[in-house]
Amino acid sequence: SQTIHQWPATLVQPVGSPLSLECTVEGTSNPNLYWYRQAAGRGLQLLFYSVGIGQISSEVPQNLSASRPQDRQFILSSKKLLLSDSGFYLCAWSVGDRGIQPQHFGDGTRLSIL
């Protein structure tokens, strides 16, 4: 069966520090991968999605970036964090199909910027 792992679960970082969140998927190949942010009390905002290695599409211009160095690995990064980067970050995957299959989510990373 397929599983998705996301870490760390919780992170506290000072303003201006770098960031690296990692997400890996097991049990499937060539998944579509997604990074979302959920601000407190708000819905999900799609940040990045990837349909293959090295293929990254950005939905919202900001100081975050994403990379996909391997088929089932998706990394969210920042060189200098802002206070506004605080939130709950969720990684998700889905199969590349006709669009009838759902996305499957990791357990999320709660990021607090001090």
Add this chain to the structure above:
Amino acid sequence: GNSVTQMEGPVTLSEEAFLTINCTYTATGYPSLFWYVQYPGEGLQLLLKATKADDKGSNKGFEATYRKETTSFHLEKGSVQVSDSAVYFCALKETGGYQKVTFGTGTKLQVIP
């Protein structure tokens, strides 16, 4: 572009009450529709889905019917439990292109004993 509109919460119900959470959407083409549930401090879990008009998705006593004529996908449950307290997200997924998913803003449900 695509959009999903959900009723604002929080929705507070007594145990065993009937639940309806409204969801309407706008989309080009014929998207698939989903309901996800998020328990406190956790990621999202798929609750149910429907992939074409008039399909009914169901799971754990929850139901939703894909209504193309009203562009709606309302979530219902006949008798809620305290354990159903969570945030519920309605979502649509494109059936072409990059199959991006558009989420509603979520509706918080609180069930009191």
